[in-house]
Amino acid sequence: MLKAKHVDRLMTGLMIGSAMIMAGILIFLLGIILLRGASHISLSFLTSNSSSFQAGGGIKNQLWNSFYLLVLTMVFTVPIGLLGGIYFAEYAKDNKWTSFLRSCVELLASLPSIIVGMFGMLLFVNVFGWGFSILSGALTLTIFNMPVMIQVSEAALRAIPNHQRHGSAALGATRWQTVKTVLLPAAFPALLTGMILSAGRVFGESAALIFTAGLTTPNLHFRQWHLFAMDSPFNPMRTAETLSVHIWAVNTVGIIPDAAQVAAGASAVLVLVILLFNLSARIIGRMIERGIKGN
Amino acid sequence: MLTLEKPKASVTPIKKINPVFQVKDLNIYYGDTLAVKDVSVQFPERAITALIGPSGCGKSTFLRTFNRMNDLIPEARATGEVIYQEWNILDPRLDVVALRKEIGMLFQKPNPFPKSIYENVVHGLKCAGVKKKAVLDEAVEISLKQADLWDETRDRLTKSALSLSGGQQQRLCLARALALKPKVLLLDEPTSALDPISTAKIEELLLELMKEMTIIIVTHNMQQAARIADYTAFFFQGRLEEYGATAALFEAPKVERTKQYLSGQFG
Ligand SMILES: Nc1ncnc2c1ncn2[C@@H]1O[C@H](COP(=O)(O)OP(=O)(O)OP(=O)(O)O)[C@@H](O)[C@H]1O
Numbered sequence A: 001m002l003k004a005k006h007v008d009r010l011m012t013g014l015m016i017g018s019a020m021i022m023a024g025i026l027i028f029l030l031g032i033i034l035l036r037g038a039s040h041i042s043l044s045f046l047t048s049n050s051s052s053f054q055a056g057g058g059i060k061n062q063l064w065n066s067f068y069l070l071v072l073t074m075v076f077t078v079p080i081g082l083l084g085g086i087y088f089a090e091y092a093k094d095n096k097w098t099s100f101l102r103s104c105v106e107l108l109a110s111l112p113s114i115i116v117g118m119f120g121m122l123l124f125v126n127v128f129g130w131g132f133s134i135l136s137g138a139l140t141l142t143i144f145n146m147p148v149m150i151q152v153s154e155a156a157l158r159a160i161p162n163h164q165r166h167g168s169a170a171l172g173a174t175r176w177q178t179v180k181t182v183l184l185p186a187a188f189p190a191l192l193t194g195m196i197l198s199a200g201r202v203f204g205e206s207a208a209l210i211f212t213a214g215l216t217t218p219n220l221h222f223r224q225w226h227l228f229a230m231d232s233p234f235n236p237m238r239t240a241e242t243l244s245v246h247i248w249a250v251n252t253v254g255i256i257p258d259a260a261q262v263a264a265g266a267s268a269v270l271v272l273v274i275l276l277f278n279l280s281a282r283i284i285g286r287m288i289e290r291g292i293k294g295n
Numbered sequence B: 001m002l003t004l005e006k007p008k009a010s011v012t013p014i015k016k017i018n019p020v021f022q023v024k025d026l027n028i029y030y031g032d033t034l035a036v037k038d039v040s041v042q043f044p045e046r047a048i049t050a051l052i053g054p055s056g057c058g059k060s061t062f063l064r065t066f067n068r069m070n071d072l073i074p075e076a077r078a079t080g081e082v083i084y085q086e087w088n089i090l091d092p093r094l095d096v097v098a099l100r101k102e103i104g105m106l107f108q109k110p111n112p113f114p115k116s117i118y119e120n121v122v123h124g125l126k127c128a129g130v131k132k133k134a135v136l137d138e139a140v141e142i143s144l145k146q147a148d149l150w151d152e153t154r155d156r157l158t159k160s161a162l163s164l165s166g167g168q169q170q171r172l173c174l175a176r177a178l179a180l181k182p183k184v185l186l187l188d189e190p191t192s193a194l195d196p197i198s199t200a201k202i203e204e205l206l207l208e209l210m211k212e213m214t215i216i217i218v219t220h221n222m223q224q225a226a227r228i229a230d231y232t233a234f235f236f237q238g239r240l241e242e243y244g245a246t247a248a249l250f251e252a253p254k255v256e257r258t259k260q261y262l263s264g265q266f267g
């Protein structure tokens, strides 16, 4: 018979082992992507238009599109996600209706992004007639991201102990006043971290955008101040291939001779940006936490 | 001594002072279980009343009826009457927000908000719609002085309240409640998480505050009740067993159960 002590040691070993496998895979993956892409990242790669036929195209427009889509998506997602999270954490009674709503959110959060993309194409591209556009893409990404945002907000609020709610209520605060002046500020670090992490997910998303924001991008002119001009960077009705869609496109439907290099470079940039999101989520979250604790 | 009949509760009527609360036939349920049973009692104005009794006897539940904090517990339900001024506190139409401004509460564990000391003190006032900085500033100074915290915090009002010690945090919570100029202060074991020196300080403050407001305090600490309370109510299994002037209740309890509890036979 195995002694409890040995079992303990064995389990500890297994846990350390799996943690190391995970870290190993991550480092290996990042290493390969960054090493292969690094040689291709240059100022001109980041600041020139992509090309359709010849070698030497850049990713300027795709990079811009990714950020612009991200910002629009977050503008839609954050308020809805926050309100939904507040509802579930603070207002919803524990009943069948609530658990039905919660199941809906969970289901929506677990839908494959390609399905969300198909739905976005049906609704925004075809029914609403917005075509392949930033708006269609951003709203599709909103559907993709909103349930996650709701869950993040709910979890952040639930993590605040009840004595805070009671303390505020005992001072004559209404429920909304408590939410606004006590709970949201206290949940802010967790909310911000969740938001930045979900931003990374949105930034890297491709499947949901292929059928909604399109596979092409006009060559943007950053001095074009006519909002609805086709080459205006801010035009929400134009097509907008993003960085991760570009990676997919050059590898599958593209005919440029340097597809492998462009894909490697673009992948490295994508990974770097997401890495940056994750790091800043940690650092900012910790900074605010320290600010609140104060001394 | 064995008796088959349940001894009758001994409630010495308090005549000479105006009652703040008149509780009549109060029952409080959590779902189907009765946590407070048939309590009828009057609490006097500008005095300290202590609620004592073994753990789980319903002291906190009873205390939370006075500012309707039981509303925050979905399965809690009360029947009977609690008359305060001309209102029945249990009336569902009552404006609980206004009620809680008059009847402040201090909890077992200090629960300052993770904000600045200043923001903690003005929280109730701001929620009540007070915006003028001069008014808020003055309230901060007055209430921190009342809670004997002004000297320690006057130079660091913008610092986080979480940077204070436990005892200071509890006095901040007191100041926060006092900023609303309450007529009644409810305290649920306010010193049980504090060291003896912080405890003594809070007790001293309560004795001072008693001159202006009514104080009802739940405590597990018999010495504390004896030290500061004018009246004491002993609860057992949801019932009010005995109530009267503290000295009389401690020296010559009329109910057998009180005697047993005070002599430490259970608790
Ligand atoms: N939220 C709740 N839901 C269900 N039952 C509860 C709830 N809160 C308290 N009770 C029950 O009601 C009874 C009275 O509880 P209460 O907290 O009022 O006792 P207490 O006298 O304050 O005890 P303690 O001295 O331990 O604080 C207990 O039996 C307790 O289990």
Ligand SMILES: [Mg+2]
Residues within 6 Å of the ligand: B059, B060, B061, B188
């Ligand atoms: Mg209690």
